[in-house]
Amino acid sequence: MAKGKTMCIFSAKGGVGKTITAINLAGIYELLEKKVLLVDLDLSNGGIANALNRPFEKTLYQFADDYNNHRYKNFQDYITKYDDYIDILPCPKDPRQANKIDSKYVELFLEKASNYYDIVLIDTNHTINEMNLIALDKADSILFVLTNDPLDIKNMKSLLSIFKENHITKYKIVLNNSRDPFKNYFSLYDIKTIIKANIDYTLSSSFFIKNIDSYLLNGEIITLQKRMPSLFNKDYSTLMTMALDILDNTEKEEKKNEK
Secondary structure, eight states: OOOOEEEEEEOSSSSSSHHHHHHHHHHHHHHTTOOEEEEEOOTTTOOHHHHTTOOOSOOHHHHHHHHHTTOOOOGGGGOEEOSSSEEEEOOOSSGGGGGGSOHHHHHHHHHHHTTTOSEEEEEOOSOOOHHHHHHHHHOSEEEEEEOSOHHHHHHHHHHHHHHHHTTOOOEEEEEETTTSTTOOOSOHHHHHHHHTSOOOEEEOGGGOOTTHHHHHHTTOOGGGSTTHHHHTHHHHHHHHHHHHTTSOHHHHHHHHHHO
């Protein structure tokens, strides 16, 4: 059995829409009938399980603790189910547990996860720490989420310079205009010039959803709503393209031929 693909969703600043992007991509993969694991690697302040309104008991902390103390039996014991296609590995309930997780268990968990899932989506915070560096290193691809915010653009320029110096090219950049639709300080050309990189995808300001909290309170994924393709046709297509880009070339070609 072929190993699943992993994507790490990262940013140079907090509050740019990483978690919602990860959740929406999971919904797209469900539509493609792919088995997905959402990993909440924002270990101190993550909220994927809460955003999807799913109660949970075990997290990466229990996995690491059980493995360290020879109690580990079954990978699925640490997973919280969302539906038939999407599973969740929540962040620890107690933020103090985050500091007790040895980074080697993050690498071990991601390795095991790729044996069970077609796609592993890793949601992170924006800190350059050991956990995130492991996720960035082990992921097959990286999705940088960027907004039209001066500080965000400045930080992204610095982050990309580090990647370029280390010859890391396995990333794509999405400009998320739906996060702050009234922020339009820079044109697309300006942003590309400042960060000295291409913008691979753009989520438009039209994808701004005023009642997003109602979806979260009900544990609903926007991309799984029946009206999504007609209401947000352009952004739906963008998310579909983003999702297909981390599948192998054969799968992408098959999907194109089906259209």
